[in-house]
Amino acid sequence: MNQPAYQKKDPLEPVQEMVQACIQCGTCTSSCPNEFAMDITPRHMWRMVLMGRKKDIFQSKTFDLCSACYYCTLRCPRGLPLTEAMGRLKQIAARENLPKYKTSVRFYKSFMESVRRHGRVREMEFMTLYFASMKDPILPLKFTPLGIQLMSKRKVSIQIPSKGEGTLDAVFRKVEELEK
Structure with missing residues (x-):
């Protein structure tokens, strides 16, 4: 058609x-x-x-x-x-970019950005990227008790956000090229 x-x-x-x-x-x-x-x-x-x-x-x-x-x-x-x-x-x-799904789309994009930079998800960086994309200064405070609990059990480590090595950069670029 x-x-x-x-x-x-x-x-x-x-x-x-x-x-x-x-x-x-x-x-x-x-x-x-x-x-x-x-x-x-x-x-x-x-x-x-x-x-x-x-x-x-x-x-x-x-x-x-x-x-x-x-x-x-x-x-x-x-x-x-x-x-x-x-x-x-x-x-x-x-x-x-439907309003009802913006939260989950931002969550996914933040997750994938961390994976793209490091070849795996770095939880602290991922959540920092997500909270920053939400532009709601109160939102991270809602998750503070959970974050403290996860850190105390060593399920999440504090890592300084970085540019990373771009381990999967070539793969991501190829996928973006194929999707166009």
Whole structure:
């Protein structure tokens, strides 16, 4: 489907293609270990995707609760890549910077920045990056008791934030290049 350059492609289109053969059998819902906590069932989510109800999808917490266990994908009688489709919905929410998901997107980006710099997560740096991105001076205070407890049990060490060696920099650049 060729669209003129001035028309913006619907971000749901790739997800719709992934689930277009859904027969609404409910196997995904009955397979999901997190379904009990979801506000709408996975089966209903796929129907909303097919109908293009973007606003309703992103007001829901269903796709956000997907733990990527792959049960739905493994048990789908049509062999649909449902876990991948849920992941795509998460990517759309992050890319469009939806207010409801800003916290988790910032958390993920801070985590990945620490991994990129050091080849592993450095917890103190990661949390510093996260709290700084949240721009809420009260937020770190809410986590102080937990931080003290973790440090006293030597689960988190105090390390001075640094630029790191960029151990995984080349890998990250290659992924960014492939994603474009």
